[in-house]
Amino acid sequence: MAAIKGRNTKPELLVRKALHAAGLRYRLHGKDLPGKPDLIFPRYKAVVFVHGCFWHQHDCHLFRWPATRQDFWRAKLSRNVANDQRAEIALLKTGWHVSTVWECALKGRTRPDFTKAMQSLIAWIKADQQTITIRGG
Template sequence: MTDVHSKATRSKNMRAIGTRDTAIEKRLAGLLTQAGFTFRMQDAALAGRPDFVLDDYRCIIFTHGCFWHHHDCYLFKVPATRTAFWLEKIGKNVARDARDIATLIGEGWRVLIVWECALRGRKRLDDNALTERLEEWICGGGQAAEIDTLGIHALTVAAP
């Protein structure tokens, strides 16, 4: 199946996809602020350029898009065109994520991934449920976890 857009149009569309101040980052920032947490955003000095750094709790929060980071949920669909290209590209993102998370944990940070499906879409968590999960993890401990539409789960991390 061929792409419905010309190469130039597809390229323009892909360049327009933001890497910071996305809708899911803005929603999460609002919830963290309402809950009284202070944080820094997009720290380039740390592995993976974390979306949120909560120094007081020595924790990092990433907001991951389900497509770009290959989350096994209803928002992830393998593209019908250039499938091998996309699977390779997304696979590299997943490998980089694992490396960055292992590096951060090795440096003494705790890491939380909040998946896009938990923040937007028909199965998203409401603000109260999401805030409860965030507070539970930030204040309660745990080295690595993820939040998706099913709640909060421990995250298995490979050694660096």
Template sequence: MDNLTSEQRSLNMSRIRGRDTKPELQLRKGLHALGYRFRLHVHNLPGRPDLVFPRYSAVIQVNGCFWHGHDCHLFKMPTSRHEFWAAKIAANKERDKRTNLALSNEGWRVLTVWECSLKGVKRQPLSEVLDCCGRFLRDDAVDAAVISSL
């Protein structure tokens, strides 16, 4: 049972951002400080990736563990309206697969950085996450890599 009124719930949901999230801003600031230059949310690429590195033919997606259904300590399926949330998260996962495939087909390498790698009790040091991102960008052979707290 939801303890909030529909107006309160609507206000809470309206404040959830799809871009410029704290994990994304952390990653952007760190990569920029290391000398990597990127474009943000490029509209003509599938899925509008969070960070686009044209020089490296690579994109980095920063995924929230709840919204993308990551199997980690930050994800818990809601108990109210279970069917709605299960369908929504499953659709998000399917869309992520299609987007990554479309990006790959267009010649882009894809790295997914999960929110749990930057936040929560199992987070990794930011320097390690940035180092992994840097290795991904410099290594042409890597494709569809994932950084997670698991």
């Protein structure tokens, strides 16, 4: 697992490139915020998490429980989900707006149109909504 990247993943880079092209400027991987969001927009007080469907136990076609070491994986992935929930609650309590972009929204057979997904994310960042989730199918 040491070879698994937690930052600068392909889905994250896709989102970053689209938002930068739209003129939005951001900070990366804020260590001072709960959950270390992938993208931080201080001007809009908004954060974006780009989650891998496997690592964050998303209910889509990209997630399958591993066949081996099931106890280990259930504990690990459940812990990831609990950490995500704690981070989102803490961010919302301090006035941040929280977005989650799932991997299945960027690849896989149920992904929506990428341009439309990014347009809705851009509109959300500039608007005053608390949360948005962008997911596949």
